[in-house]
Amino acid sequence: MSIFNLSGLLHRRAVLALGGTATVAALVGPAAASDLYGPSAAGAKSGGTLNMGLLVEPPGLDPFHQAADARIRLTVLIYQGLFYESPDGKATPLLAEGFDLSADRLVYTIRLRKGVKFHTGQAMTAKDVAYSYNHIRDPKNGSPGASDFGMITSIEAVDDATVKIAISAPNAALPMTLGNKYGGVVPAGYFDAPDAKTKLNQASVGTGPFKLAEFKPNSNVSLVRHAEYWEPGVPYLDRVNFIFVPNAAGLLVGLRTKRIDLATLNRPQDVSQVEGVAGLVVERKPSFNQKAIDLGSELKPLDDERVRRAIALAVDKDEIMRASIGGFGKVIGTMVAGMQESWGAPLDRLANQKVDIAAAKKLLADAGHPDGFELNLTTIIGYDWMDPAAVTLREQLAKIGIKLSIQRVELGVWVKNFQSKQMGFTFNDWATVPDPNLLFYRQFHKSPEGADFRNWKNDAASTLLDEGRAESDPAKRREIYTRYQQAMAESVPTIMLFSADHIVVRNEKVHNYEQHPTGWYYGLARAWLA
Amino acid sequence: MGAYLAKRLAASLVTAILASIVVFLLVRSVPGDVVGQMLGQSSDPVAAKALREFFGLDQPAWRQYLGWLSHVATADFGTSWSRGQPVLGMIGTAVGVTLELALATLAIATLVGVPLGVVAGIYEGRLLDRVIQTFNLLGLAAPVFWIGLMLLVGVSTALEWSPPLMYVAPTESLGENISIMALPVLSLALLQAAAYSQFVRQSVVSAFGQDYVRTAIAKGVPMRTVFFKHLLRNIAIPLITFMGLILIQILGGAVIIESLFALPGLGRLLLSSIETRDYPVLQAGLLVVVVIAMLVNLIVDLCYRVIDPRVRLS
Numbered sequence: 001m002s003i004f005n006l007s008g009l010l011h012r013r014a015v016l017a018l019g020g021t022a023t024v025a026a027l028v029g030p031a032a033a034s035d036l037y038g039p040s041a042a043g044a045k046s047g048g049t050l051n052m053g054l055l056v057e058p059p060g061l062d063p064f065h066q067a068a069d070a071r072i073r074l075t076v077l078i079y080q081g082l083f084y085e086s087p088d089g090k091a092t093p094l095l096a097e098g099f100d101l102s103a104d105r106l107v108y109t110i111r112l113r114k115g116v117k118f119h120t121g122q123a124m125t126a127k128d129v130a131y132s133y134n135h136i137r138d139p140k141n142g143s144p145g146a147s148d149f150g151m152i153t154s155i156e157a158v159d160d161a162t163v164k165i166a167i168s169a170p171n172a173a174l175p176m177t178l179g180n181k182y183g184g185v186v187p188a189g190y191f192d193a194p195d196a197k198t199k200l201n202q203a204s205v206g207t208g209p210f211k212l213a214e215f216k217p218n219s220n221v222s223l224v225r226h227a228e229y230w231e232p233g234v235p236y237l238d239r240v241n242f243i244f245v246p247n248a249a250g251l252l253v254g255l256r257t258k259r260i261d262l263a264t265l266n267r268p269q270d271v272s273q274v275e276g277v278a279g280l281v282v283e284r285k286p287s288f289n290q291k292a293i294d295l296g297s298e299l300k301p302l303d304d305e306r307v308r309r310a311i312a313l314a315v316d317k318d319e320i321m322r323a324s325i326g327g328f329g330k331v332i333g334t335m336v337a338g339m340q341e342s343w344g345a346p347l348d349r350l351a352n353q354k355v356d357i358a359a360a361k362k363l364l365a366d367a368g369h370p371d372g373f374e375l376n377l378t379t380i381i382g383y384d385w386m387d388p389a390a391v392t393l394r395e396q397l398a399k400i401g402i403k404l405s406i407q408r409v410e411l412g413v414w415v416k417n418f419q420s421k422q423m424g425f426t427f428n429d430w431a432t433v434p435d436p437n438l439l440f441y442r443q444f445h446k447s448p449e450g451a452d453f454r455n456w457k458n459d460a461a462s463t464l465l466d467e468g469r470a471e472s473d474p475a476k477r478r479e480i481y482t483r484y485q486q487a488m489a490e491s492v493p494t495i496m497l498f499s500a501d502h503i504v505v506r507n508e509k510v511h512n513y514e515q516h517p518t519g520w521y522y523g524l525a526r527a528w529l530a
Numbered sequence: 531m532g533a534y535l536a537k538r539l540a541a542s543l544v545t546a547i548l549a550s551i552v553v554f555l556l557v558r559s560v561p562g563d564v565v566g567q568m569l570g571q572s573s574d575p576v577a578a579k580a581l582r583e584f585f586g587l588d589q590p591a592w593r594q595y596l597g598w599l600s601h602v603a604t605a606d607f608g609t610s611w612s613r614g615q616p617v618l619g620m621i622g623t624a625v626g627v628t629l630e631l632a633l634a635t636l637a638i639a640t641l642v643g644v645p646l647g648v649v650a651g652i653y654e655g656r657l658l659d660r661v662i663q664t665f666n667l668l669g670l671a672a673p674v675f676w677i678g679l680m681l682l683v684g685v686s687t688a689l690e691w692s693p694p695l696m697y698v699a700p701t702e703s704l705g706e707n708i709s710i711m712a713l714p715v716l717s718l719a720l721l722q723a724a725a726y727s728q729f730v731r732q733s734v735v736s737a738f739g740q741d742y743v744r745t746a747i748a749k750g751v752p753m754r755t756v757f758f759k760h761l762l763r764n765i766a767i768p769l770i771t772f773m774g775l776i777l778i779q780i781l782g783g784a785v786i787i788e789s790l791f792a793l794p795g796l797g798r799l800l801l802s803s804i805e806t807r808d809y810p811v812l813q814a815g816l817l818v819v820v821v822i823a824m825l826v827n828l829i830v831d832l833c834y835r836v837i838d839p840r841v842r843l844s
Binding site: 051053057059060061062065066067068139140141142143144146147195197198199200201202215216217218219220241243244245246247249250253254256257259260410411412413415416419 | 560561562563565566567568569570574576577578580581584609610612613614615620623624679682683686690691692694695696697788789790791792793794795798799802805806807808
């Protein structure tokens with residue numbers, strides 16, 4: 001579980017040991033089958049249909065232009081990128097087989113896996129890879145991944161089995177960026193057809209272990225085994241039906257009556273309704289998500305760092321977690337729970353983590369608010385945890401004189417405020433892939449390099465983010481991100497509260513399903529039915 | 531009759547166009563758009579601009595509306611922005627589910643509610659009337675979602691069975707379809723049967739006080755004839771009106787039951803389209819609701835004429 005095993009990152013000392021030549025030897029070999037998607041399935045049986053219940057329906061299945069997490073959870077089984085986001089923080093080769101990195105760390109020469117076929121039956125080549133990533137990185141094509149790919153200056157096919165990617169500055173997170181969140185490799189020229197975007201909802205053109213069989217809005221998405229998948233024998237399931245059950249009661253009843261074989265619970269505390277039911281197994285898994293309070297500096301008096309620190313000192317994270325998800329999670333400092341071991345700053349090195357009402361009051365008084373002030377908290381309708389959390393937070397802030405009013409808004413309204421950097425004081429709920437650059441840079445780096453949604457405008461922190469991105473020595477990189485997290489904890493643009501555990505409920509006939517910390521359903525590629 | 535129909539259809543067309551303008555303005559007045567939803571938190575301004583151009587959202591509202599209307603005039607409702615499927619097909623499927631739900635509910639509610647109301651009316655003030663009135667009161671007071679939830683949890687606990695979660699059309703498998711629709715229909719029908727029963731009871735009680743009924747009874751006409759020939763025919767018109775209203779009410783309000791029982795009906799489709807700001811689906815779906823409501827009203831009006839030839843359609 002150590003970052004020092006990061007196979008996708010080049011260790012500077014390794015370059016020197018290899019003589020510092022213009023091109024270093026490949027450091028990454030083909031991934032063993034067990035590295036991908038979950039543990040190898042000993043004694044797995046092939047065949048059968050698995051019914052998975054989903055509370056949230058994906059708004060669409062287009063991996064290139066749809067950022068919703070509900071979409072990503074499914075499409076990672078259909079489309080594949082060059083690397084896989086291993087739970088321990090490795091960028092493990094997926095459609096790549098390995099890569100060489102130039103001495104100046106600006107050019108990645110990536111060797112591609114052989115024998116990969118699209119769902120259309122045609123063989124994948126380097127041209128397809130270059131085409132797909134060029135499509136994502138050109139903002140004119142409207143991909144939400146475009147900003148993550150901003151550092152890439154060119155992608156070209158060297159030969160059928162090799163692509164060369166040039167970047168503008170060293171970036172240790174590049175392999176992880178070439179993962180499965182956005183896009184994936186599709187046949188070259190796919191988007192030439194005017195209706196290509198919409199067609200992605202009707203027929204899949206990826207390389208993943210499953211291909212799309214049908215998408216019936218408000219009913220189900222069904223995937224079937226990709227018979228020509230490059231890993232022999234995988235996947236084990238013939239078919240997966242993702243059934244949309246838009247309320248928790250229906251989902252729980254479906255689990256109890258075995259209409260649903262597998263589900264993750266949005267409200268972890270609902271687990272009490274299925275625990276002890278014969279034939280059901282409940283598992284609790286760590287996650288990369290975070291429930292947070294964001295403090296937009298555009299909203300006075302949150303522009304005053306003393307006020308933000310006072311709020312942080314008044315917040316009892318554990319109390320909020322117990323009130324909102326019944327304690328089925330982990331209180332965090334400045335890193336999501338699933339990445340604390342690999343990238344988190346030690347909690348004792350972070351400021352403003354323990355409740356100190358006296359210190360908070362003094363800070364408020366120093367900032368000119370001895371009697372507190374009125375503040376509006378925005379929460380999102382449909383995010384169940386936010387309602388009890390808001391009430392608990394109101395009680396906590398009242399202790400330092402802040403009178404909190406709560407405004408519940410619909411998700412579309414909230415996203416609009418967020419994108420226009422008018423988020424004010426709000427709860428947030430988001431997840432990451434396991435790399436600190438991808439977690440922090442766009443969210444917190446000052447403009448124009450980052451989006452700085454919270455109007456933090458912190459030069460020192462931005463410099464650290466630049467250094468962390470460029471550094472390839474894992475130990476040094478971790479130290480830089482520790483210092484960054486200390487700056488964040490000190491200045492409080494956000495208060496990361498807790499990571500909710502993934503609660504997986506499965507029928508006992510479902511074997512070898514491993515829930516990925518991102519919440520994505522990679523594990524279905526290795527699951528099998530008894 | 532022909533002229534009347536033509537006149538009504540022409541008026542309906544005008545109403546539909548006006549409704550489409552209101553719907554168009556209404557859906558765009560909600561903050562945020564499909565691009566914001568698609569790009570999420572980390573949107574790139576250039577990407578957002580590109581997508582807005584792709585969907586035509588960079589055009590003035592009037593041009594967007596006229597463009598949409600001209601396509602609708604040729605029965606082209608376009609493609610769903612988020613689901614990437616033809617809008618007409620999506621709405622057709624969803625309307626089919628909701629209509630099945632509504633008509634089945636209407637049939638059961640009528641079969642249960644009308645006899646109960648008649649019996650209660652005939653036995654006004656007696657024990658049977660009080661029992662039926664208690665049922666009516668409970669049915670009207672209990673929220674639909676509560677009835678649905680209780681049925682779902684109760685049946686699944688008692689029988690360790692719950693309805694299949696993937697909808698199957700009656701044309702594919704009638705048995706499977708019935709097992710899917712039974713509980714949702716029952717949930718809605720309980721309320722509607724109570725409403726029916728209450729309405730019919732009032733009508734019967736009121737009719738019994740009318741001169742023509744008293745006269746018929748005084749003349750020694752058998753009660754069965756009084757009831758079927760005189761009374762029922764006279765309460766038929768308000769009853770048909772009531773049926774029409776209930777049908778529209780079910781169509782508009784089925785979203786809760788559709789969500790509870792995971793039915794892919796129109797209510798759920800509209801709700802999810804609001805969440806994703808899928809304007810083509812929203813506009814077409816709401817227009818369909820308006821058109822269905824107008825058609826139901828038209829059919830109700832035509833029924834008046836069939837039931838009572840004295841009614842003049844003008």
